[in-house]
Amino acid sequence: MLSERDIETDVPVPMHGRVDQVFLAGGWLVVVDTKRRAAARVYLKDVIQLSVYAAILSRQSQTVLGSNWPVASEGYVRLVTPQGVTYTAVRLLPSSVIISLWNRYWILKGQGAKARPKIPAAGVCKACVKRTGCPVGQRL
Known part of the structure; x- marks a missing residue:
C-alpha cells in the first residue's frame, strides 16, 4: 500500500514520519520498518x-x-543483519501511550533537558562517525 512515504497528522497531537512500508493483510494495515543491525x-x-x-x-x-x-495492533521490524533478513512481530503501543510520550517529550524539552547518552561500548563510540557532535564521544 505504501513504501517510503511521508505521513502526518495534527490530531490528537502533531506527529509525522516516513513509513518504510505499509501492507494490507486481511483487511488490516500492517506497518513494517527496516533496521540494519549487527x-x-x-x-x-x-x-x-x-x-x-x-x-x-x-x-x-x-x-x-x-x-x-x-490498522493492525501488531507491526513488524524487518531486521537486516550479516546473518540475513528476519521479520520480528511487535505489539504496538496504544495511541494513549504515544500521546503521553509526546507530552513528556515536550515537557522535558521545555525544561531544557538534554539527552545524556551512555557509552554502549568504548570501541563503538571510538569508531562512531557522530562522535564529534556527541557529548559522550567528545570525552573519549
Missing part, C-alpha cells in the same frame, strides 16, 4: 516508531490511501 534485536524505540506510524495511519488512512482501513 544483531537481530528490536528496541523499545523501534516499537515506539512503528506505533507512531500506526497512530498516524489510524487517523489518516482515508486521506493517504483513499479508504478508511483499520
Whole structure:
C-alpha cells in the first residue's frame, strides 16, 4: 500500500514520519520498518516508531490511501543483519501511550533537558562517525 512515504497528522497531537512500508493483510494495515543491525534485536524505540506510524495511519488512512482501513495492533521490524533478513512481530503501543510520550517529550524539552547518552561500548563510540557532535564521544 505504501513504501517510503511521508505521513502526518495534527490530531490528537502533531506527529509525522516516513513509513518504510505499509501492507494490507486481511483487511488490516500492517506497518513494517527496516533496521540494519549487527544483531537481530528490536528496541523499545523501534516499537515506539512503528506505533507512531500506526497512530498516524489510524487517523489518516482515508486521506493517504483513499479508504478508511483499520490498522493492525501488531507491526513488524524487518531486521537486516550479516546473518540475513528476519521479520520480528511487535505489539504496538496504544495511541494513549504515544500521546503521553509526546507530552513528556515536550515537557522535558521545555525544561531544557538534554539527552545524556551512555557509552554502549568504548570501541563503538571510538569508531562512531557522530562522535564529534556527541557529548559522550567528545570525552573519549
